[in-house]
Amino acid sequence: MNIPPLLLNERYGDRYFDAVDALSEAKRIHIGNARIVERAGAAVNTLGMDVIDTDAVVAGNRKTFRIGETGFGAGRLLVALLDSLDAGSVRGAVIDYNTVEIYPVSVERMERILNIFESRAARHIRSVVEAYSRMDVTVPGFHTAAISGDYGVVNLNLYVGEAMGMAEALGAPCAAWFLDGHAPKKNPDIWRAELMSAIGAKTEPGGTATAFTVAGHVRRALSAAGFSVEKVEGCGGKKEALLGTFRGAAAACRPLSPYE
Numbered sequence: 001m002n003i004p005p006l007l008l009n010e011r012y013g014d015r016y017f018d019a020v021d022a023l024s025e026a027k028r029i030h031i032g033n034a035r036i037v038e039r040a041g042a043a044v045n046t047l048g049m050d051v052i053d054t055d056a057v058v059a060g061n062r063k064t065f066r067i068g069e070t071g072f073g074a075g076r077l078l079v080a081l082l083d084s085l086d087a088g089s090v091r092g093a094v095i096d097y098n099t100v101e102i103y104p105v106s107v108e109r110m111e112r113i114l115n116i117f118e119s120r121a122a123r124h125i126r127s128v129v130e131a132y133s134r135m136d137v138t139v140p141g142f143h144t145a146a147i148s149g150d151y152g153v154v155n156l157n158l159y160v161g162e163a164m165g166m167a168e169a170l171g172a173p174c175a176a177w178f179l180d181g182h183a184p185k186k187n188p189d190i191w192r193a194e195l196m197s198a199i200g201a202k203t204e205p206g207g208t209a210t211a212f213t214v215a216g217h218v219r220r221a222l223s224a225a226g227f228s229v230e231k232v233e234g235c236g237g238k239k240e241a242l243l244g245t246f247r248g249a250a251a252a253c254r255p256l257s258p259y260e
């Protein structure tokens, strides 16, 4: 299959995402199937606050909703998240978006890739590109930039390095994981059982994991890591997608890292 050069990750011979409606696909498979908008909205309402108050956010008075992603790429999933939060009228949320990238793209390339969706999500693309441009991604480890909007604050915590490094460095478990590290055949490493196990150890009870792939070995690895795994409806070219729900208690975590 021919991949447009702009979307080709040369390191893996695979695309960052499908050119055909990749934003809708991300919203259905990662955000819709895992009910992210409803759950992030509920995290705000739990504490009974529906007015944005920057001091309260900074002081950490709201329940932070934590997301983990394997494979930041061009940030398409983050753009889809921001757009979905807006569409879902979420207000005052505090979301930690923990993600990892081993081969960061340049800001220019990210912008060119994301501009595929410009007519639909221009504002969110600008926010994500602007936050990314504040990071020196030549330096390994965590980089943090806050993105603010009507939805509240999304703290983009990008770990430059290998996915296991990020999973191990996380100071608190995530409520949701977006597993998006290329097709298992092209990149088996990012689906390896030890990594799935480390992800399980950094997931809240009842937390979710979503993926475009339903490959048997990925389902088995997630199951061994403590997730109940089901095949759910896919979108576009993908008839089925994966939804995991974490059964076990989260493993003990290290002390909070500086971005917490």
Ligand SMILES: C[S@@+](CC[C@H](N)C(=O)[O-])C[C@H]1O[C@@H](n2cnc3c(N)ncnc32)[C@H](O)[C@@H]1O
Pocket (backbone or CB within 6 Å): 009, 011, 015, 016, 017, 070, 071, 072, 073, 074, 075, 076, 077, 078, 100, 101, 102, 103, 161, 162, 163, 164, 180, 181, 182, 187, 189, 190
């Ligand atoms: C399918 S792309 C991600 C697409 C991205 N989520 C988006 O929506 O734009 C997968 C990404 O994972 C990165 N990656 C692959 N293996 C990795 C690993 N072991 N650790 C960290 N990142 C990895 C690749 O470089 C690539 O950018």
